[in-house]
Amino acid sequence: MRKRIIVAGSGGAGLTAAIAAAKKGAEVLLLSKTSCATGSCTAYSGGMFSLASGSVTPEEHFKKVIEVGRSAGDPELVRTLSEHCEASLRTLSDWGITMKIGEGRAHVRASAPSEIMGGAGMTGELCALARAEGVKILENCAATRILSAGGRVEGLEWVDWKTGREWRSWASAVILATGGGGAIYSRTDNPYRMTGDGYAMALEAGLDLADMEYVQFYPLGWKDPAFPVWMVGLTAMDYIPVTDGKGREFLKEAILSWGLSSGKEANYFARDRCASFLARHEKDGGKIYLHIEKLADDMLSLPDLRVSLMVDLPPRRRVRPVEVSPIQHYFTGGVPIDSEGRTRLPGLYACGEVTAG
Ligand SMILES: Cc1cc2nc3c(=O)[nH]c(=O)nc-3n(C[C@H](O)[C@H](O)[C@H](O)COP(=O)(O)OP(=O)(O)OC[C@H]3O[C@@H](n4cnc5c(N)ncnc54)[C@H](O)[C@@H]3O)c2cc1C
Numbered sequence: 001m002r003k004r005i006i007v008a009g010s011g012g013a014g015l016t017a018a019i020a021a022a023k024k025g026a027e028v029l030l031l032s033k034t035s036c037a038t039g040s041c042t043a044y045s046g047g048m049f050s051l052a053s054g055s056v057t058p059e060e061h062f063k064k065v066i067e068v069g070r071s072a073g074d075p076e077l078v079r080t081l082s083e084h085c086e087a088s089l090r091t092l093s094d095w096g097i098t099m100k101i102g103e104g105r106a107h108v109r110a111s112a113p114s115e116i117m118g119g120a121g122m123t124g125e126l127c128a129l130a131r132a133e134g135v136k137i138l139e140n141c142a143a144t145r146i147l148s149a150g151g152r153v154e155g156l157e158w159v160d161w162k163t164g165r166e167w168r169s170w171a172s173a174v175i176l177a178t179g180g181g182g183a184i185y186s187r188t189d190n191p192y193r194m195t196g197d198g199y200a201m202a203l204e205a206g207l208d209l210a211d212m213e214y215v216q217f218y219p220l221g222w223k224d225p226a227f228p229v230w231m232v233g234l235t236a237m238d239y240i241p242v243t244d245g246k247g248r249e250f251l252k253e254a255i256l257s258w259g260l261s262s263g264k265e266a267n268y269f270a271r272d273r274c275a276s277f278l279a280r281h282e283k284d285g286g287k288i289y290l291h292i293e294k295l296a297d298d299m300l301s302l303p304d305l306r307v308s309l310m311v312d313l314p315p316r317r318r319v320r321p322v323e324v325s326p327i328q329h330y331f332t333g334g335v336p337i338d339s340e341g342r343t344r345l346p347g348l349y350a351c352g353e354v355t356a357g
Pocket of ligand 1: 008009010011012013014031032033034035039040041042043044045046047048049050141142143144177178179180189190191193194195197198231329330351352353354
């Protein structure tokens with residue numbers, strides 16, 4: 001008999017898990033609270049990954065992740081990530097997902113429909129593949145409760161938002177891939193349906209959550225009402241100044257004093273440090289400005305700047321500095337798993353941002 005598996009969530013984690021299960025012969029039901037291809041952080045993302053590939057060895061990657069995470073990361077899970085990330089991306093590539101893997105970096109931006117949604121090409125391709133593999137996808141249907149009996153998962157309770165009807169579906173395994181909870185913050189670059197449902201369901205099922213106090217705020221996000229509530233890549237400050245109200249490049253001074261050479265480096269290795277530095281500055285009454293008025297026309301085609309700014313900046317929009325401020329970006333804590341994605345509740349698995357580690 002075919003195994004029945006239910007996946008909650010249609011970001012990169014849920015879609016990949018659903019396809020992998022279907023390819024192994026399981027009957028897969030995927031519930032998504034949003035539209036499958038566009039309503040996730042994966043779709044909204046820059047679509048760029050850091051990994052062990054080329055001359056970057058798994059050991060170097062492992063050490064860097066542990067160092068940047070100030071040893072708070074789970075060494076077993078980080079080791080799994082470092083050792084398997086390239087093979088996992090190559091599997092996606094073998095499945096036909098548009099992917100470019102280089103030296104310690106990979107991206108899926110070549111299929112992106114626009115600069116601002118770098119991962120949406122990939123989620124579109126994954127959705128199409130999931131359907132082709134026979135995954136039954138129900139959009140705008142939200143998982144509400146994990147069903148269990150005798151200490152084992154039995155299925156999932158969910159609601160169809162269109163009809164308002166509540167359903168129960170039964171399965172031998174449930175995979176939670178509901179992402180983070182950015183939308184509980186007033187300033188976030190996450191889609192507004194990211195309300196941490198997976199955390200609530202896991203808690204209700206009797207599981208503990210880990211490291212929920214570790215919430216990543218991206219250091220720069222547009223604050224000016226004429227711009228979207230969205231992150232601005234730290235690399236932008238390598239091209240145009242980020243200043244305080246007096247015109248001083250105080251963030252750059254801080255980054256250099258920490259032994260880092262650029263905003264680009266800080267983007268990889270010091271986001272939390274930059275965000276708390278800027279938050280303290282604001283708490284003391286300071287403002288933060290991004291000097292887009294200093295952008296010359298020919299700078300707008302620089303790839304690093306395009307990826308960092310993500311919005312169109314015609315001359316009429318580049319007349320004055322605009323205010324920026326830290327913005328909620330990513331939940332680091334969540335449902336504890338082992339390196340196979342198993343939670344403490346037999347039959348319940350979790351992957352992606354909903355997990356801790
Ligand atoms: C603006 C932005 C840029 C980013 N850029 C990068 C980057 O360049 N590189 C990088 O590595 N990371 C980046 N990240 C982080 C990364 O995108 C996310 O951590 C990752 O995509 C999470 O994937 P996921 O599949 O776990 O969750 P998501 O992609 O968020 O998907 C969660 C899914 O769960 C569904 N869902 C939620 N609740 C329920 C429910 N109750 N029932 C059913 N479905 C539910 C949602 O509809 C959604 O489909 C970025 C994030 C943002 C917001």
